[in-house]
Amino acid sequence: MPRKTKPKLAVWKFASCDGCQLSLLDCEDELLAVADAVEIAYFPEATRASLKGPYDVSLVEGSITTEHDAERIHKVRRASKTLIAIGACATSGGIQALRNFKDVKQFTSVVYATPKYIETLSKSTPIADHVFVDFELRGCPINKMQLVEVISAYLNGRKPNVPRYSVCIECKRRGTPCVMVAHGTPCLGPVTQAGCGALCPLYQRGCFGCYGPSDAPNTRSLSEQWKAMGQTPKDLARAFRTYNAYADAFRKEGDLHEG
Template identity: 65%
Template sequence: MARRKPKLAVWKFSSCDGCQLSLLGCEDELLAVVGEVEIAYFLEATRARVKGPYDVSLVEGSVTTPEEVERIQQVRRQSGLLVTIGACATAGGIQALKNVKDVNQFIDAVYAHPEYIETLETSTPIQDHVPVDFELRGCPISKEQLLEVLNATLNGRAPNVPKYSQCIECKRTGTVCVMVSQGQPCLGPVTQAGCGNVCPACERGCFGCFGPKETPNMASLSRRMAELGMERREIKHFYRLFTANADAFREESKGHE
């Protein structure tokens, strides 16, 4: 018996659209995905909208406006499984840099008419507002991990999305450690794997796009980066990138103020 195609919705909050694009970027696998799910709501791909409820909702972006605070509640109510995708949805994104500053200064500096801007003082991840069933990290997310989550959901199994360090991924692929062999600062030892070790494979330290790994030892890595010649201020800034508001990174960067 053919199974009923689950209804998939893709929602956007404050974000750059890059993670939704990963779904369109599935290319070869996209047709197979479309064959197995009904794309019910996905404005980046189609204007056609099918009414809820939805079996699976992919939520991109963080909550930065009063309107979004309301809207995420509506999305949650209409969704069976709610999966957050990307650094914005799971940690607040790069825009969470405003959390540690006075937001009005940014508004005045950026916009010609600040009076038109209605924004919250913080950028917060989706799980701060509603219960989330699964989170996919990354800036952007990995296409393989997205497919794995969809695949696992369709087949009723747990997704293979590990929470261990980037180092494991580097070592499995044979990438030489840039921290040990070149003395480059690298967030790999405290960052969750999944990106396909993009930066270390190009001989650059990891920027922590996938956010903190399980049980990260922030203090030890900070000490090591200081020994490698990083200034206190540089260490603070290093943790304040795409996942600046993730608990472990936020607290460690605060400790370097």
């Protein structure tokens, strides 16, 4: 059945690098189909056109790092029937959540010429810490095919196929040999959620954990194995403290190894 009116889609940016929004523009082959299926009502990265809300779907990129944004996200929520958080920033606080482990004032004093102009919160937090989120799409950046899948699932009223199991499952389906076992390369794949298509192991690199913790992350056991492979506690703390440093399982494991 053809839809009578196209759903209105809005794309919002909070503290982020814009990479996840760009994944939408990066869709290339699918972009026209997306534009055909939805009305892009608000997407400053792509168009000056701006339609008033309410919006049927909002894609929210970025984390909450300022008072202003902590208020703004409520406005976005109020204007959105469905809110989808996209990317590591929006789902776990992002790389900027590294501030959460330190005193942010020390950073601003070192980085900015006039620190007094900087108004920022002490912590970078995910969207779901502030408002109800209908769906979280993980990744740093998100996988564009997963984004199309989520939009497509929304449009067709079905569950998105976004599994929460480990990257290992994707490696094995692709036939990529395990880099940990075959080369002794430390890899976060066994505790990281799939979705990237196991990109790094495909190039014989260990997984960096861009998609955050999997559904059953046994980070303790993996850390023990890393240690046996010669990794130091410092290495472990650094490995868990990257794009998803503030995601629960990674935060706890990182804390354990911080010297």
